[in-house]
Amino acid sequence: MDTDVLIVGAGPTGLALGIDLARRGVRALVVERGETLTPGSRGKGLQPRTMEVYEDLGVLDAILDAGGPYPVGMIWRDGEQVGEHMMFDPAEDGGADGEENGGVDGGQGSRFATPWMVPQWRNQEILRARLEELGGGVVFGREVVGVEQDADGVTARFVSGAPVRARYAVAADGGRSAVRRALGIGMTGETVDPDPVLVADVRISGLSRDHWHIFPPHDEVGFLAICPLAGTEDFQLVAQFPDGAGPDLTLGGIRKAVADRTHLDPEDVTEVRWVSDFRPRAALADRFREGRVFLAGDAAHVHSPAGGQGLNTSVQDAYNLGWKLGAVLGGRASADLLDTYEEERRPIAAHVLGLSTAIHRDEARRGTATMQLGLGYRESSLAxxxxxxxxxxxxxxxxxxxxxxxxxxxxxxxxxxxxxxxxxxxxxxxxxxxxxxxxxxxxxxxxxxxxxxxxxxxxxxxxxxxxxxxxxxxxx
Structure with a gap:
């Protein structure tokens, strides 16, 4: 065996799993098809439960230093500020109940009460640094083209480079997972919203960083929001295109979208640092395991970004799987323990997918449920x-x-x-x-x-x- 666990994908899921295995003394190899970590702010919100996980993994201080709280939303119309919008409902049963009940948050028992904003690219940098501190690392430029299994292990083949032999493998390679496709595992889901959405990290002049600026749709022009990205000089721009046409991802196209929907001039958008587009969808893998290969993160479940649930659910997949792989590989538990990964995580993913979709469709609000502190495994065979x-x-x-x-x-x-x-x-x-x-x-x-x-x-x-x-x- 070249390694005990091959982790395909160096996003937050793969990096968090690599950290958890490294601190258990498990040999793990993280490979990434790109030449660098994936750029862009993407999933920028860390929920309180993920902050607890990050504290345990040893990255909390760096995450706190790199980010900040979410700003209050400011609604604009015709160049005028017409009101503030709270992005999150206050947590139910909040407030300290004294030492007897924990001395933190009485309702949830957590020192974290609200989401924390860190752009995904920075989140990944912090996780990678922690992985390297523990003796691990990422091998870039390794794109998987095939996965084969036998009774003893998994062999992964790449576009270039030698095959890798591992006792187990984890597909953490995103919503278009090559490993999932190679295994023949389908995904069941729906289009949450048929309208394409543009998301970009931009530099903008003449706009306050004190608010998340919201420009509601008007005159057949879609929704646009501009959020200051904590810990950076950038803003994350999100724009919906209700006509169904693909958005123009160029600087000129982004400037036009801003000028058409806000009081800003085109030239106020001074730089586009990263841009992408997508159609919001929700999908769940038919199963989270095939033999010695596990699916985690977006490879297993794809969310609408509404509610900030996707990245957080993904990190917690890794947190659930890491200790189980460690126990089996360390000889402390039988391989049957690994069956509980899908047993526990797939129902959670299905539940959170429903929540994300409801929030996207304005059928639910961000609040206690999206903090993910109340999720658990009472129905698990391990409980x-x-x-x-x-x-x-x-x-x-x-x-x-x-x-x-x-x-x-x-x-x-x-x-x-x-x-x-x-x-x-x-x-x-x-x-x-x-x-x-x-x-x-x-x-x-x-x-x-x-x-x-x-x-x-x-x-x-x-x-x-x-x-x-x-x-x-x-x-x-």
Whole structure:
């Protein structure tokens, strides 16, 4: 074997998976068909749950330094500012509930309450730097043209360069995934909006960076929005073309779109740094696994950008798969554990796709649901709730909420690639696990909780009875 895991695609999904495997000591090779990381702002919003993941992966400080909060929307009409528009509804049940309930956000148990803006190109740079810090890296110019499998591993062939042999492979190569097509896995979906959309990173003069500028459609001219990209001098421009004609992606074409729909002059657009166009669609892969090859990110699910769900769901695919590959490759769990990747992630992707589509069609708002803190795996075979009368709101399969009790922050104890035994209102221990004892935490109630490496409650009980059987199947 050339490597344990071949990761095809160096977007946020592939890079996050590479980081997670590297910190587990798993040999992983990330290959990218382009000669550089993909440019452009694309998915610019990081939801609170992804920020928690990034904290665990060791990139949070760099992400915070590189970005900023979302600005309030400003609606324009005929060159006049006619009102502000809140881009996100406030989170339900927000506000601190004191130390007993966590001392962070009472409703969600997270230190992150709103999305954080980082242009995707910068996000990828930060993830790549972390991967290299851990001894990994990206090999560019490796375009996959074929994938073959046998009982022992996967062989990937490229347009140029030698084939790569790996025990497992992960397709993180985007919505037009060459690996998915090579495997013959179909995607089922719909066109969310038939009108083409232009998205570009531009430099604009004469426009404040204090607001996300919104120009509603008028006189058969489509919607246009200009958002300052935090941490840069650029703006992200998004324009819809309701006539169905493909947009003009040249500087002249973008200047015309801006002049036709805003009070700005064409020359106010001084530079186009990146541009693309697409038709919003929603699609879900028929399955997330074929033998020793897994689909993750856009290769498995394609979202409308509305609501900022696609990139975040993709990173969390990687976070779910990483610890499972590590446990199997490390000999701590059987290969059956890998079956739970599709079991857990495909329903989540289907749910989030529906949410993204509803937001695009103005049938839902951005708010608590889009933060992704409430997503979980209660129906998973890995979720075992053994308490007869559980107190608190947390059950096996739920995301473990953060909190601070007696000056100790829970997520500080959970951070890292291993499992954590948490006891609340009781004291128990288990061989090989360093327990974390809390006298109280309102969200958990009372009990013993085994927290998975990806931050979800795997097993919950009143005592540790039955815990050994669960650990034997999961590699905990």
């Amino acid at each position: 075992q709730e053994t308490r007869q009368s559980p107190t608190g709101r947390i059950r096996a399969g739920d995301r473990a909420p953060d909190g601070t009790t007696e000056g100790v922050r829970l997520f500080d104890a959970l951070r890292g690639p291993g499992w954590t035994l948490l006891t609340v209102g009781t004291r128990s221990s288990a061989p090989g696990l360093d327990p974390v004892h809390l006298p109280a935490h309102g969200a958990y109630g009372t009990g013993v909780f085994l927290i998975r490496p990806d931050g979800y409650v795997g097993w919950a009980g009143e005592t540790t009875e039955g815990l050994d059987r669960y650990r034997a199947t999961t590699g905990a």
